[in-house]
Amino acid sequence: MLDIAFQAPWLYGTIALFVLIAGLLFASMKFLGRYIADQQMERVHPPNARKLSNEDFEALCCRTGLTRAEISRLYMSFMRITDGNSNENAEKIIQEVPYFQGPLQDRMVSALKLPEELDFVILASALSAFSEKAALDDKMRFLFRLYSSEASGTVSKQDLTKLLDDVLPEFPDEEERSTLIERAVEGTFEELCGSSEDQELGMEQFQMAATPLIGERCTIFF
Incomplete structure (x- = not known):
């Protein structure tokens, strides 16, 4: 049976089948990853927190160069720090986001050119400088x-x-x-x-x- 599968024209059908299976597996894993991320966000969202839609994710990915998973993790941190509010003091955000803890933490607000009050879009846009895709x-x-x-x-x-x-x-x-x-x-x-x-x-x-x-x-x- 294997000998037949790897002889023309069966060879082309076998390749097409493998490609189809790989494509379905990739799509399934991508969907599963998004579902798990959405479930994680459900668990950490304060009751009054706004959820990011697929359109929000796509816009932020294009604007910042960050991946959907990175934006999701940043948003969860933002929601936790702000207790679900849409705006927060920039100093508080930088002090509580774990990525910036260290001796240069006090310089981050000015170096990132953050306003005194910021929302998640402003924060994500400023952090785009750290993306591997950033110029x-x-x-x-x-x-x-x-x-x-x-x-x-x-x-x-x-x-x-x-x-x-x-x-x-x-x-x-x-x-x-x-x-x-x-x-x-x-x-x-x-x-x-x-x-x-x-x-x-x-x-x-x-x-x-x-x-x-x-x-x-x-x-x-x-």
């Missing part, structure tokens, strides 16, 4: 704002010193830690600007340093 230029601009403490369009020595001070752990010898940070800052400016006397990094110099790591470091799978 490298968008990721670069976000990272540049994260490093800069001023609206001057530059990263100063003070900015870089403050950032390193925030992210480096404590040393037993505080003087050794300060010396290490100072040398790192001076070395960075000398390498990128040609002289450690320059006090600010523009986007061009910053891009030279950040480009090799920008895709990996600025991608989050929500």
Whole structure:
């Protein structure tokens, strides 16, 4: 029987059957994944929370580059934090979303250019910079704002010193830690600007340093 199945014209029928089965299996798994996600959202939705429709998901996927599953998980987090309300304070959202916990958490609101009050569409749109589909230029601009403490369009020595001070752990010898940070800052400016006397990094110099790591470091799978 197997010999017959793999001889023409049976061969074409066998291939078509396999393709049909694979297609049906893919469609079934996709439907099952959506059903499970919808059931999970049912369990975490506060009574007054609005549900996302298929049209909402499609629009957000197109707008942000995030997958349906990522949007679903973000929305569940948003509903939990806001207790089902459509708007919430940006600082509270960033503090309670687990992806941003760390020494640079306080910089996220300004780096993401979030308004004081935001809804889920604004949040998802801002977080699109972390999508693996996001343009490298968008990721670069976000990272540049994260490093800069001023609206001057530059990263100063003070900015870089403050950032390193925030992210480096404590040393037993505080003087050794300060010396290490100072040398790192001076070395960075000398390498990128040609002289450690320059006090600010523009986007061009910053891009030279950040480009090799920008895709990996600025991608989050929500």
